Amino acid sequence: MNYFSLFDVPEQYQLDLNSVEQRYRTLQRLTHPDRFASAGDQEKRMYMQKNAQVNDGFHVLKDIVKRGEHLLEVREVALPSEQETIGDTAFLMEQMELRESLGNAGSLEEIMALISSISDSTAEYVERIDKLLASNTQEDNQQAGIELSKLKFLKKIAAEAKTREQKETQ
Amino acid sequence: MALLQIAEPGQSTEPHQRKIGIGIDLGTTNSLVSTVLSGKTECIANEEGEILLPSVVQYLADKTVVGTAAKNAAQNDAANTIVSVKRFVGRSVQDVTNQWTALPYNFKHAQGNPVFITAQGEKNPIEVSADILKTLRTRAEKTINDDITGAVITVPAYFDDAQRQGTKDAAQLAGLNVLRLLNEPTAAAIAYGLDKQQDGTIAVFDLGGGTFDVSILKLEKGVFEVKSTAGDTALGGDDFDYAIAEYASEKLKLDPSMQKQNHRALMNVAKMVKETLSNEQEAHLNIELQDVTHSLKISRAQFETLIKEAVDRTIKTCKRALQDADMSIHDIQQVVMVGGSTRVPLVRQEVEAFFQAPPLTDIDPDKVVAVGAGIQADILVGNKPDSDMLLLDVLPLSLGIETMGGLVEKIIPRNTTIPVARGQEFTTFKDGQTAMMVHVLQGERELVEHCRSLAKFDLTGMPPLAAGAAHIRVTFQVDADGLLSVTAMEKSTGVQAHIEVKPSYGLDESEILNMLSSSMEFAKEDMQARMLKEQQVGAKRVLESLNSALKADGDDLLDSDERAVIDANLDELVRLSEHDNLEDIKQQIEKVDALSQAFANRRMDKAIKLALAGQSVDNI
Numbered sequence: 001m002n003y004f005s006l007f008d009v010p011e012q013y014q015l016d017l018n019s020v021e022q023r024y025r026t027l028q029r030l031t032h033p034d035r036f037a038s039a040g041d042q043e044k045r046m047y048m049q050k051n052a053q054v055n056d057g058f059h060v061l062k063d064i065v066k067r068g069e070h071l072l073e074v075r076e077v078a079l080p081s082e083q084e085t086i087g088d089t090a091f092l093m094e095q096m097e098l099r100e101s102l103g104n105a106g107s108l109e110e111i112m113a114l115i116s117s118i119s120d121s122t123a124e125y126v127e128r129i130d131k132l133l134a135s136n137t138q139e140d141n142q143q144a145g146i147e148l149s150k151l152k153f154l155k156k157i158a159a160e161a162k163t164r165e166q167k168e169t170q
Numbered sequence: 171m172a173l174l175q176i177a178e179p180g181q182s183t184e185p186h187q188r189k190i191g192i193g194i195d196l197g198t199t200n201s202l203v204s205t206v207l208s209g210k211t212e213c214i215a216n217e218e219g220e221i222l223l224p225s226v227v228q229y230l231a232d233k234t235v236v237g238t239a240a241k242n243a244a245q246n247d248a249a250n251t252i253v254s255v256k257r258f259v260g261r262s263v264q265d266v267t268n269q270w271t272a273l274p275y276n277f278k279h280a281q282g283n284p285v286f287i288t289a290q291g292e293k294n295p296i297e298v299s300a301d302i303l304k305t306l307r308t309r310a311e312k313t314i315n316d317d318i319t320g321a322v323i324t325v326p327a328y329f330d331d332a333q334r335q336g337t338k339d340a341a342q343l344a345g346l347n348v349l350r351l352l353n354e355p356t357a358a359a360i361a362y363g364l365d366k367q368q369d370g371t372i373a374v375f376d377l378g379g380g381t382f383d384v385s386i387l388k389l390e391k392g393v394f395e396v397k398s399t400a401g402d403t404a405l406g407g408d409d410f411d412y413a414i415a416e417y418a419s420e421k422l423k424l425d426p427s428m429q430k431q432n433h434r435a436l437m438n439v440a441k442m443v444k445e446t447l448s449n450e451q452e453a454h455l456n457i458e459l460q461d462v463t464h465s466l467k468i469s470r471a472q473f474e475t476l477i478k479e480a481v482d483r484t485i486k487t488c489k490r491a492l493q494d495a496d497m498s499i500h501d502i503q504q505v506v507m508v509g510g511s512t513r514v515p516l517v518r519q520e521v522e523a524f525f526q527a528p529p530l531t532d533i534d535p536d537k538v539v540a541v542g543a544g545i546q547a548d549i550l551v552g553n554k555p556d557s558d559m560l561l562l563d564v565l566p567l568s569l570g571i572e573t574m575g576g577l578v579e580k581i582i583p584r585n586t587t588i589p590v591a592r593g594q595e596f597t598t599f600k601d602g603q604t605a606m607m608v609h610v611l612q613g614e615r616e617l618v619e620h621c622r623s624l625a626k627f628d629l630t631g632m633p634p635l636a637a638g639a640a641h642i643r644v645t646f647q648v649d650a651d652g653l654l655s656v657t658a659m660e661k662s663t664g665v666q667a668h669i670e671v672k673p674s675y676g677l678d679e680s681e682i683l684n685m686l687s688s689s690m691e692f693a694k695e696d697m698q699a700r701m702l703k704e705q706q707v708g709a710k711r712v713l714e715s716l717n718s719a720l721k722a723d724g725d726d727l728l729d730s731d732e733r734a735v736i737d738a739n740l741d742e743l744v745r746l747s748e749h750d751n752l753e754d755i756k757q758q759i760e761k762v763d764a765l766s767q768a769f770a771n772r773r774m775d776k777a778i779k780l781a782l783a784g785q786s787v788d789n790i
Binding site for chain 2: 053055
């Protein structure tokens with residue numbers, strides 16, 4: 001399944017998310033099971049499956065990691081194994097430091113500062129990945145795969161920091 | 171939006187042919203049915219003018235009594251009178267008795283699937299629920315004086331797969347065609363017409379007799395989306411009654427056997443006290459036990475102390491729902507109150523204090539869910555083809571599988587928009603292994619023992635390969651009603667693994683079929699005639715929709731050979747449906763379905779392409 005073509009958007013990493021969302025709603029209106037509540041079984045099943053693809057496609061296209069991975073999948077580039085990322089010691093040190101700072105952060109201000117720095121480096125990753133995927137050479141595609149799996153780590157920490165922030169504000 | 175009118179292939183309703191859809195709120199304490207009559211949604215009353223049907227069923231040796239009469243009989247015939255059966259649907263006996271220790275029923279087994287032993291024999295929760303639904307169906311048929319096309323049945327947003335499946339099974343047993351299981355809070359928002367308002371975020375606080383849930387709904391450009399839902403399937407107004415009854419038993423020094431014997435009577439007077447305290451500052455509890463009248467004065471403040479902990483739990487759940495939706499209190503524009511228990515002043519106060527907004531209470535909180543279900547049923551039967559409203563629903567609880575060490579690996583996280591299909595790959599750990607067991611669970615916790623066991627599958631017939639060489643892809647699909655189905659395939663050989671689903675609680679398909687065929691209502695000949703009629707109607711529907719599809723797109727999307735095969739088989743279907751050979755019609759429908767599958771797919775893709783192309787033009 002190619003979600004870029006299902007949503008009729010260009011096959012590229014940076015997407016206009018407003019347009020993706022608009023298309024999502026149009027696709028929902030066309031395929032949602034409620035439109036087929038009194039249809040025959042075949043039609044019901046067919047549209048239910050299509051609607052599940054629409055939901056999954058939206059889930060993938062709006063996510064900065066999954067979207068990139070899907071683009072590589074469409075290009076038939078194998079995603080890197082976990083060892084390749086874990087092998088990068090500088091990156092691992094960075095992650096451990098971030099995690100440590102989050103553990104040590106005592107005040108809301110410290111957590112907010114951390115969230116803002118994570119968001120800055122996320123933006124850097126996105127920009128880098130976009131360039132790599134736009135050049136679309138075999139080498140750059142593979143490098144994009146590695147950057148994407150690093151971005152996945154960063155996303156996890158961002159989520160943890162967000163949870164901490166919510167706890168602190170309550 | 172002319173675009174959307176291009177493809178509505180599901181709705182081949184002929185003009186002027188009005189169909190009847192009913193909405194049913196199958197509640198723990200009371201149930202209701204509603205329908206749209208001349209443009210207005212109304213709850214249907216019985217001959218005595220009562221709208222609320224108490225969800226109580228009494229099984230006498232020679233008859234089944236449902237509703238008020240059963241409720242009145244409950245006190246003196248507790249063992250044969252099933253109250254709050256909704257708590258048992260999709261649950262084991264222990265699940266229920268752990269929570270409510272003083273239940274007056276005789277269970278066939280102390281554990282596993284609940285089976286009540288009554289004067290009429292053994293009854294399971296699905297049959298009891300079906301008896302309630304049948305009563306409502308009959309009531310609706312009498313009033314509307316027409317056949318019912320289908321029903322929307324509401325369930326708590328927090329119901330898991332087993333509970334949803336149980337509800338659907340009960341409806342099937344009651345002879346209802348289920349158009350959709352609709353979440354109760356969503357139904358309430360529809361009843362208030364919030365779907366027609368401007369964009370915004372709504373919280374629905376639903377405290378019924380036996381269940382509590384809160385949902386955060388987001389409305390944007392005509393799409394109604396459940397952002398999150400949280401709740402407790404074992405918290406409600408009954409707990410308030412129970413707290414009063416316990417308090418009274420303690421104050422009146424009733425011994426446990428006396429308490430058990432008079433459980434129902436105590437609960438009834440406790441309920442009256444609770445209702446009085448919604449309007450008064452104090453109430454008197456009076457109960458006659460063994461010819462002695464006991465009396466106890468209870469103040470509103472005392473009552474509020476008794477229920478404080480339960481009310482606090484509801485507010486905590488509200489916090490969790492907001493967190494899951496990634497929203498804060500200030501994002502909520504409106505709060506809708508649902509369920510009789512929201513009449514309790516402490517509940518209203520706490521909700522208003524938490525959300526910092528006065529809740530909506532204009533529509534009777536007992537009726538609001540049924541009204542919303544009725545509106546949705548009217549749309550789903552096809553009476554409002556222009557309706558632009560779309561309800562997107564989410565999976566209420568994460569689905570996962572058991573992995574090594576009794577841990578649960580999540581496959582579909584909660585609050586994922588449904589329908590959804592996700593795959594997971596498994597491998598073998600022994601050479602030549604040809605079978606494996608998959609344990610599916612639902613819940614948020616990490617350990618198997620803390621989640622709810624949904625089903626265990628045996629994957630059999632796998633090709634014998636070296637350990638780790640077989641890759642079995644198991645696909646979990648959740649439909650729009652939140653119900654799970656599973657398929658599995660060995661990837662390297664393409665061998666379809668056989669799956670046998672054993673629901674952990676509830677009934678498997680053969681049990682449902684047995685109940686259907688043994689049900690008194692469908693005597694054998696009746697059943698045959700009914701099935702024939704259903705197939706003939708089915709054939710007519712297939713013919714109508716396929717003919718109109720062929721007229722529209724047949725020349726465009728089919729080559730002449732494909733067209734000829736379909737035409738010939740349609741002619742055959744016309745011929746067969748005029749005769750009364752049930753099996754022949756059925757087979758021919760299946761054949762036509764299979765032959766037209768590719769055509770149907772092409773039509774769907776064409777409609778999607780057209781709509782998206784139109785969108786691109788709109789954007790320019």
